[in-house]
Amino acid sequence: MTLSTFYFLVQQTMFYSIPLLIVAIGGMYSERSGVVNIALEGIMIIGAFVSIFFMNQMQSTMSGQWLLVLAMLIAAGTGMILSFFHAYASINMKANQVISGTALNLFAPAFAIFTARMLIGVQQVTFMNTYRITEVPVLSALPILGDLLFKNTYLTTFVGFAILIVATIVLYKTRFGLRLRACGEHPQAADAAGVSVKKMRYIGVLISGALAGLGGLVLMVPVTTAFDGQVAGYGFLALAVLIFGQWRPGRILFAAFFFGLMKTISAAYTGIPILLALGIPSYMFKMTPYLATIVILTFTSKKSAAPKAAGEPYDAGKR
Amino acid sequence: MNVKKLLSNRSFKSISASVFAILFGLLIGYIILLISNPAQATRGFIIILNGGFNGGLRGVGNMLHNAMPIILTGLSVGFAFKTGLFNIGASGQFILGAFAAIYIGVKWTFIPSGFLWIVALAGAMLAGALWGAIAGILKAFRNVNEVITSIMLNYIGMxxxxxxxxxxxxxxxxxxSISPVNAYLPSGGMDILFPFSSANIGIIIAVVVAILMYVVLEKTTFGFELKAVGYNREASRYAGINEKRSIILSMMIAGALAGLGGGLLYLSNTGKHIEVVDILASEGFNGIPVALLGLSNPIGIIFSGLFVGHMNMGGFYMQxxxxxxxxxxxxxxxxxxxSALSLAFKSTIENFARKLGGRTK
Known part of the structure; x- marks a missing residue:
């Protein structure tokens, strides 16, 4: 393998891994607070749709990094709004969290396609990619690392790493993180210690919504220029990353990169001479990330470190 | 039966919660129509409410045909729900069933054409069952979350x-795919009832299977064991139920139901073929709302499937x-x-019932 193929592989892997990382960390906040959020897929779709629609409308007057930053804020905000409905159902109404999440997953693609066709006549929302950073000044001159991380990259990659670092600190080094984890493990104890379980869970779900919405946009920007009302099961892959990552930021990073690499192989194997030479049919490559998920979960699910109270409505009277 | 008794009846509460949910959904749908095109909104809404009836008998027949696959995927999801599993993988099981049916219909022409469709449907059920079994086995032996596995199996299956x-x-x-001309489903009298529509024996099979599932779940020891494992795995094991076997069988039955749906739809002579595109079969996902709306009860699923089919036809005509x-x-x-909020609806009705009770005393 030549060095340039290697750089290509790493850069491609980033494009798929970073959104998985962001969304899985979002899922982590929610599940650590005790609410299972299988609506990540739907929230990604809504976040991507609204923010890309914004880019589509604004790109005649704006371009480049500032437009991307605005779009990222919009994606996160939209995701947060949608996740509010999940929070309300799960926390206030003590509804079945899987059903509520499924409703949002049904809603999101229908809403995106309906709105796009009503407003612009077609299902696909296109955007111009003016966001690629060819070279980060100074840093791209670093040996090896410069080529790997600071060339042909996107602002979103660095945002992803920043979210990871913040999540690690918040979860393990702050009072808020401790309280959040307590609500997911033993909400009755947290309540007895004076923590508002309801408030904590709301914060957890809303953060997950913001990050999932952002993740939807981050997934689309580097790899396409048209949004078609779907994110190809990425929200569910992010859930798998969360489980494989055992609900811990460090392991989630590892899991996200593993799946990102699998996805890169499936999407870009024609650009990797060694894989192309194997002569394996294309459908095998396309299956790779999904097969790998099942294989990995088969070997890691037996001893699961899932938050103990995740998925259960909080009942103050229960012991 | 007096009002208080009726209001505190469990299944009445569940059904009225579903009716509330439907009314809210229709109301919000009407508001969406009003926002998107105020001038035509009311006409559009009436078309939705009329559903298949917009097209006369032919429209009703097409509505039944539209409901047929989602009743079966709904039964698939609902059966798994009853046994404590979330089968979000009906889409993959459905398309594998469809492929098996088409393959047998096209290739096994040594079987007389009057029987070929039956063999093809059996093949569809088997293929769906095997695909469902994978998620069941991984859940039973390795504790792998069936939601994740079955979603991954949807993509792999596609x-x-x-x-x-x-x-x-x-x-x-x-x-x-090639048309399985020798294995097309017989009309089962549907061509006389609903002339020129797509309806065929498939809808009759779907209803019969739903009744069969009701009997299995509610009237047999086997069904009771499956449900018991769903309620509490540990307690069932303690009671001597082989809980691993139950989980696998539940997923196999769920898979067979979805596979049958795929077989029935693709053996209908309506120009439906497997297209080689990277899109998941939507019928599998549409089974989820059908199951939820039917409260996972097989008989309820017949009605919720017809309701969703009716709505879909309304959507077709409103174009x-x-x-x-x-x-x-x-x-x-x-x-x-x-309907996820139904717990709140139920307790509201309970409060109402209590108030009514207080007044009569």
Missing amino acids: YLVNFLVVSTVFDLTRNQ RLRFVPEVIDIMIAIIIYF
Whole structure:
């Protein structure tokens, strides 16, 4: 393998891994607070749709990094709004969290396609990619690392790493993180210690919504220029990353990169001479990330470190 | 039966919660229509409410045909729900069933054509059952979350079927599967009841299977064991139930139901073929709201399947007014959301019942 193929592989892997990382960390906040959020897929779709629609409308007057930053804020905000409905159902109404999440997953693609066709006549929302950073000044001159991380990259990659670092600190080094984890493990104890379980869970779900919405946009920007009302099961892959990552930021990073690499192989194997030479049919490559998920979960699910109270409505009277 | 008794009846409460959810969903759907095109909104809404009836008897027949596959995927999801599992993988099981049916219908022409469709449907059920079994086995032995596995199996199944179609029963010029002309389903009298519609014996099979599932779940020890494992795995093991076997069998039955749905739809002589594109079969996902709305009760699922089929036909006919049919999916999603809140509805009704009771005393 030549060095340039290697750089290509790493850069491609980033494009798929970073959104998985962001969304899985979002899922982590929610599940650590005790609410299972299988609506990540739907929230990604809504976040991507609204923010890309914004880019589509604004790109005649704006371009480049500032437009991307605005779009990222919009994606996160939209995701947060949608996740509010999940929070309300799960926390206030003590509804079945899987059903509520499924409703949002049904809603999101229908809403995106309906709105796009009503407003612009077609299902696909296109955007111009003016966001690629060819070279980060100074840093791209670093040996090896410069080529790997600071060339042909996107602002979103660095945002992803920043979210990871913040999540690690918040979860393990702050009072808020401790309280959040307590609500997911033993909400009755947290309540007895004076923590508002309801408030904590709301914060957890809303953060997950913001990050999932952002993740939807981050997934689309580097790899396409048209949004078609779907994110190809990425929200569910992010859930798998969360489980494989055992609900811990460090392991989630590892899991996200593993799946990102699998996805890169499936999407870009024609650009990797060694894989192309194997002569394996294309459908095998396309299956790779999904097969790998099942294989990995088969070997890691037996001893699961899932938050103990995740998925259960909080009942103050229960012991 | 007096009002208080009726209001505190458990199944009445559940059904009225579903009715509330449907009314809310319809209301919000109407508001969406009003926002998108105020002038035509009321006409569009009436078309939705009329559903299949917009097209007369033919429309009703088409509505039954539309309901047929989602009743079966709904039964698939609902059966798994009853046994404590969330089968979000009906889509993959459905398309594998469809492929098996087409493959047998096209290739096994040594079987007389009057029997071929029956063999093809059996093949569809087997293929769906095997695909469902994978998620069941991993859940039973390795504690792998069946939601994740079955979603992954949806994608794997889609790519696998595309590959199998291309390499076995491929119509190159149309980029789709060959028509299984010798295995088309008989009409079962539906052509007389609903002339020129797509309806065939499939809808009758779907209803019979639903009744069968009701009997299995509610009237047999086998069904009781499956449900017991769903309620409490540890307690069932303590009671001497082989809980691993139960989980696997539940997923196999769920898979067989979805596979049968795929077989029935693709053996209908309606121009439906497996197209070689990277899109998951939507019928599998549409089974989820059907199951939830039918409260996972097989008989309820017949009605909720007909309801969703009716709505879909409404969405089809409202395109005349240039409305986008996805509004139906939005309405169904909202209905499901509100039915998730049904606990609140139920307790409201309970309070109401209590108040009524207080007044009569």
